[in-house]
Amino acid sequence: MEFKQKIVTAGSKKRDYSRLINAIWMPLQEDYKEIIEDYLFISRKRSKSKFSIYKLQLSILGDLLQHTKAIDAMKIMLEKLAADSSLHKEDREKQIRTYQNQIGAVLLVNQSLKTIIDGIAWRCLNYNRVILSALSNKEDSGPVRLDEGLITELSVFSKEILHEKKRAIINDISNFLRTGDITTIDDNGDIELIEVKSSKKRGRRITRQKERLQEVVEFFNTGITKYEGTKLTILPCDVPLKNYLAIAKNIIAKARKTCCSSELIGNYMILECVDFEKLDDMDKVIEYFDSRHESVKNRWEQNNDVVFSFNSLDRRGFSANLAPFSVFPLSIEDITALMIGRIYLTYTINLTEILKIFEKDGWVIVDTCLRAKAEQLSTETPFAKIKKGNFNVEVPFADVARVIYEMLSLKVLIDTYNAQYNKGHQESISSLTNYTKESSLWD
Structure with missing residues (x-):
């Protein structure tokens, strides 16, 4: 056995994205297949384990953050390629297609990862399609990024699971959960929608978010709300279900x-x-x-x-x-x-x-x-x-x-x-x- 050492200096020079892109791992579907299978297995096999689902979400969040960086870097390369007149047209178009295909592959992996979290949400909310549909009635927040807001959300998320002993889901890494930042479910099945703020500032946007949360909570508790001037109600139906x-x-x-x-x-x-x-x-x-x-x-x-x-x-x-x-x-x-x-x-x-x-x-x-x-x-x-x-x-x-x-x-x-x-x-x-x-x- 032989020990070696190496010192790497990073950040001292202007980044060369043509080299940086090769240092960022960009997953293709087949490369990621076994990882997705493992994540999916844990989400189903350990669905009752709060800590297992907690760790799984952190792993998927880490992957999504990494993929956001990769896509950002590839988009920069696409901009440079589009502006590079020194390349032959055929070569430039070939490289552009390559990056576009890689972006598409990463986005498909991201969608698969979010779909796993969606499965967790469906189980936690007892497959209640009405609740899940209502919680998704909001624009997607876009790619997940590591910022002050996310760090604050992670702190609250960890507290809800590790200290409050609740099941909790980070909404930004799901498709269905778009109301609030964190959704928690206690052992009695009670659901709480948490909006996390990284500062004490108040404004019109925060007020609207609070009103939106109140409307959704009232709808779930009463089964009645207003939608485009019409009375909207939840209608229970106990007909036998069958699929193929x-x-x-x-x-x-x-x-x-x-x-x-x-x-x-x-x-x-x-x-x-x-x-x-x-x-x-x-x-x-x-x-x-x-x-x-x-x-x-x-x-x-x-x-x-x-x-x-x-x-x-x-x-x-x-x-x-x-x-x-x-x-x-x-x-x-x-x-x-x-x-x-x-x-x-x-x-x-x-x-x-x-x-x-x-x-x-x-x-x-x-x-x-x-x-x-x-x-x-x-x-x-x-x-x-x-x-x-x-x-x-x-x-x-x-x-x-x-x-x-x-x-x-x-x-x-x-x-x-x-x-x-x-x-x-x-x-x-x-x-x-x-x-x-x-x-x-x-x-």
Whole structure:
């Protein structure tokens, strides 16, 4: 054994970012796969251990801080490349694409890390979709950075877990928790939203934050609030819940062996899966998928049905309406593969067939966005307006998204609307459905 020494002097010269960029480790999906698997395992296996979840969050926070530095450095390099006229156009474009791809890879890893924290939030808040959706109703705070505010938050976060013995989550490293800085849950299930201030200064922004916290807390405690001038209430619903994630589990297992697999779900959706680690001939994959469910696809085409395709990488963009991958009842390996894009699911959904299923249950289709022109559509446009007797329902796209991405049984939506219909006439209010059996679907 031999000992050596080395002295490194840093910060004495102006930084050369062309060298600095090589000193910053930039994770690619495959490089980070095992780390994500380990983090995900701890989040699920040790979900009851306050200290384990505390340490896990600090590790993920450290990774996110490191990745922010890496992305900042790469963006500086992109600016320099764009201004560098000495490079040939082809060389410059190649280097730009390389950095852009690396930034994309880091962002996908970051989203996977935040999705793990989202799973912790879902478990701590007992899978209450209404609460989780309401807490996310705020703009994302952007990349996490080490500053005075974060240091103060970490001090409060540590105190809540180590001294107050509560479960606590750092909101900035999650997607769902955007109200306040820290969310705590005590052993009685009571939730506290903490807004941390690094100074005693007060201003209009702080007042608005305080008012926002008060509104959210009142909504959760009373189940009633005002939204855009309309009364909004939480509506408990105890209909049985069912999804088809067991089918997803099976076709992922097949794809891991043969590269690709496909199944038909309820005559209204085709689920396809590709394992990119097994992919060696894309033409054969396309040929395989084209040969599957030919009679169904031909019938859809002959009927001129409205059919759209979506994919699992759509989940890179956060949606407050959808459960995170990290609570799906799949293996650690399968969830990780979905999050980083190694496993790729395509959902081909027949929207016309969905409307027909509602009609078979006795609902009348009053209107649907499928009849509208593109310029008539907006984010507020419902998928359909349906009625039974004098009872009218607007079916939001959020419900259809659950049928697609969570593979929720369409029967659950129909049973939900039937339960509302059976309650008879109600005052004109908007409601958020809180499924009391939500936890039965996950983990």
